[in-house]
Amino acid sequence: MSDIQLSPLAVVKEHSIALLFANYLRAQQISSDVRPHEGEFVVLCDQQLVEQAKDYFQEFVQNPYAEKYQQAAWQSGEAVHVEKSALTASFKQQFLSHAGLVTLVIFVLCWLVFIASALGWKQSLFFELRFFTQLSLANLVSEPWRLVGAAFFHFSLLHIVFNTMWWWQLGGAIEKMMGKTELLNVFFVSAILSNFGQYIVSGPNFGGLSGVVYAVFGYVWIAGWLAPEKGLHLAKPIIGFMLFFLLLGFADLLPINVANTAHTVGLLSGCFLAWMRFGKWSRR
Numbered sequence: 001m002s003d004i005q006l007s008p009l010a011v012v013k014e015h016s017i018a019l020l021f022a023n024y025l026r027a028q029q030i031s032s033d034v035r036p037h038e039g040e041f042v043v044l045c046d047q048q049l050v051e052q053a054k055d056y057f058q059e060f061v062q063n064p065y066a067e068k069y070q071q072a073a074w075q076s077g078e079a080v081h082v083e084k085s086a087l088t089a090s091f092k093q094q095f096l097s098h099a100g101l102v103t104l105v106i107f108v109l110c111w112l113v114f115i116a117s118a119l120g121w122k123q124s125l126f127f128e129l130r131f132f133t134q135l136s137l138a139n140l141v142s143e144p145w146r147l148v149g150a151a152f153f154h155f156s157l158l159h160i161v162f163n164t165m166w167w168w169q170l171g172g173a174i175e176k177m178m179g180k181t182e183l184l185n186v187f188f189v190s191a192i193l194s195n196f197g198q199y200i201v202s203g204p205n206f207g208g209l210s211g212v213v214y215a216v217f218g219y220v221w222i223a224g225w226l227a228p229e230k231g232l233h234l235a236k237p238i239i240g241f242m243l244f245f246l247l248l249g250f251a252d253l254l255p256i257n258v259a260n261t262a263h264t265v266g267l268l269s270g271c272f273l274a275w276m277r278f279g280k281w282s283r284r
Helices: 015-027 047-062 067-075 084-098 101-129 137-142 146-152 157-178 180-202 210-226 236-250 260-278
Strands: 006-012 032-037 040-046
Touching: 006 015, 006 032, 006 047, 015 032, 015 040, 015 047, 040 047, 084 157, 101 146, 101 157, 101 180, 146 180, 157 180, 157 210, 180 210, 180 260, 210 236, 210 260, 236 260
Parallel strands: none
Antiparallel strands: 006 040, 032 040
């Protein structure tokens, strides 16, 4: 390395970040080093490969916490410990950038209801949000929120983590690609239909966002098939997992009670909405 002339490439405020990138450059066969300078850190690289290194740096600054950069550090035998605060900031940025306003509001409402339930208001919240005990026009007019209210109530930590994770991932993708109005449409249609379907089968004592989650899953699945240019798609293993989980519920092999009807109706409603939106006849 002593025979190679190093030139300054970039100035970075955090030492750990500078080391991550320097290790990545070495993994790409570009000699590099990190030197302190006036409270910051200068990344140097082989002056003959500066232009190539600049391209790598432009990619690096988009997501410095990507796994491939840490992997490069491990391969070099020089594991870099990124500050917890930096990782937290990166997580927040990625979490917020993927989800729009509609996705986040519903995500937060689910968690607020769950936290309030854990703090002692579980029974009162459930009775306030659950579907109608008796479906009538008078009840629809006086308490319309019950059409979707059950979707915000979850019975366990596993229940809400599973649902809100998939809602953030799939609902966020729909909102990002198709807009807020489209996601609101999917949410309300699937919540109302899946809640009504589950009520017909088992009565009003159910809850959770699962029907909506299967709706956004079905929407993204069919959209990826009918209109891949829209940027909505699912990997085959994910499709297989979601469908297998649905079948497990019907086979009664899961350790929890599952609202199978809500799942199925939600899936069908999401698929139908995507077909209505992207089907050939709709384009005409």
